[in-house]
Amino acid sequence: MKWLDKWLDRSAESTARTIAQRTSRRGFLGKLAGVVAGGAASVPLLPVARAQDNPAPQEAGDPASCEYWRYCAIDGFLCGCCGGSMNSCPPGTEMSPITWIGTCTNPVDNRNYIISYNDCCGKSSCGNCLCQRNEGDRPVYNPRVANDLNWCLGTSNNSYHCSTAIVIGTALD
C-alpha cells in the first residue's frame, strides 16, 4: 500500500491538510486496531465518536481520510473535501441515481455494509482528496462493482465532480 499512498499523495498535492492526514494515518490505524481488539468499551476519542452523544458510536475515524472504512472500493474525489459530505453532494451538483457498490466492514461493529458510491455530477473535477481503494472492485465488464467507470449517468450531464459513500444496508453474510 505504501506505493499507492505515494501516488495518492502526489495526486492530492501537498496541502497542509493533506500532509496532516497522511502523517496521521498510521496513528489512526494504530488506534483502530485498539478499537477492534478492545471492543466497544474502549471506543475511542476519535473525531466522529467524540461528536456524538451515543455511548456506542456506529462509526469511527476521519471521513476525510482515504482509509475511512466506507471507502474500501472508492475511486475518485471525496465529496466531504468538496463542500459536501460522505453521504451528500456539494452545492450545485447533481447526484447520480445509478452507481457502483462496495461491501465494506465497519470496524466498530464488525459488520459488512453495502456502500453505494453515488457520484456527484455536473461540474468539473473537485480535485481534492483523491482516493483509490479497490476491495471487491472488479473489471468493467462487471459494472455494478467496477469503479473505473464514470458513474455520472442518468444525470443531466456526465461531468464528474466527486464521489459519496452512502450506507444502503447491511450485507448478507
Added chain:
Amino acid sequence: MKKLALFVLLAASPAFGQIGPEPTGQIGTLPASYPGHWVLLQDGAFFHMNNGKIIVVDADSDDPATRVKGMFDASFIAQMYQARTKSEIYIAETFYSRGTRGERTDVITIYDKVNLSPSGEVVIPPKRISGMPTYYHLQAVDNERLLLAYNFTPATSVSVVDIDSREFLGEIPIPGCSLIYPMAGRAFASLCTDGTMMSVQLDENGAQASSARTDVFFDANNDPLMEKAAMIDSVAYFPSFLGRVVPVDLSGDEPVVGDEWSLIGDEEGGWRPGGLAVTGTDAAGRMYVLMHPEGYEGSHKDPGVEVWVFDVGSRQRVDRIALDLPAISIGITQDDDPLLLATNINLEVDVYDVASGAHQRTLSGTGAQTPFLLHGGL
C-alpha cells in the same frame, strides 16, 4: 513617421552580426510516420477532464525543451486509436455546449499526424463510455475501415463508424457484455459478465450479420480476468487478478479459448499483475506485464515494481525489468529496439531500454499531468 521609416529601414537592413528579420506565420509539421522512439502520452487530465490531451514526445531526447514534438486535444476522458495503415489518429471525445454543461455532443475526431490538427469528424450517439482509458474502448476492424466505439449508458453497445466515408453507420447492442476486442476480418468480440465472450460479425454496411457466444470460461467475481489484455497475432492474452493467463484466439470466425497458463510459475513473494495499463506488447510479439509483490484482495490496480516479459509461445518468462520507481501504467515502443515506458508514482514517464533493462531518463516537463496510457508512435 520619419522615425518609423528609419526604424523600418534599420530593421530591414541589419548590420553585420545582428539578427536578421524572420518571417512570421511559420508552423511546424511532423513526419507522416513517427520515428520508433517517439511516443504519445495520453493525458486523461483527471483534475480537469475537459482538457485532456495527447502529447507527442521523443523518448530518446535528454533535452526537456525540445523533446516535445507537439500535442492535440482529447476532451473528457477521451479514447484514442492510432492507425497503422494511414497517417491518422482517431479520438473518441465528448463536448458540452457550455463547457461542463449544456448539450452533449460525442464525436470521433480524425487527427492528421503531420499537422496534429483535425482533418475530419464524425458525430456519434452521445453514449460513448467515459471511464479510465483502456485500449479496448476504441478499436478498428476491416483493415481499419470501420472504427468501433464502446458505449456505456449503462446499457452497452458499439457505435460503428466508416472512417473512409466519414459517416456513422449504426449501433450494435451488446447486452451484458463490454469492450471491443478486434477480430480478424470485419468482426469484434466483447467480454460478458456471465463469463463468456460474445462475438459479432459485421456486414459491409457495418450492421450485425451474426453473433456467437463462447462457453463460460471465466468467473467475473472470483479471480476474474483483467480486461486489459495483450493482443499478439490476433490472440488476446488476458491476465487474471491472481496471475493466470487465458489466451483467446480472435483470428477466426468465433473466439477460441485456449489453455490457460501461469505468469507466476514457481516465483514466491505473492506476485500479481496490477496497475492501470498492465500489459504491453512489442514488435517481436513478446508480452509485458506490470507486477507487484505481496498481492491482496484489492491490489489489482496498485503500482507495480517490476515488468515481466513473456514469450507467449513457450509460455516462459524471458526477462524481468526492475523499475526505479513503482509505476501505474506501462507502454512499449513498436520498433525493433524497444523502449519500455512507465508512468511512475510521481506521474512522470520513465524510459527504460528493454534490452538492458536500464533506466535511461525521465520524461519530465512534457505538460502531461496524468499520463494514463503510453503509446509507441507508429
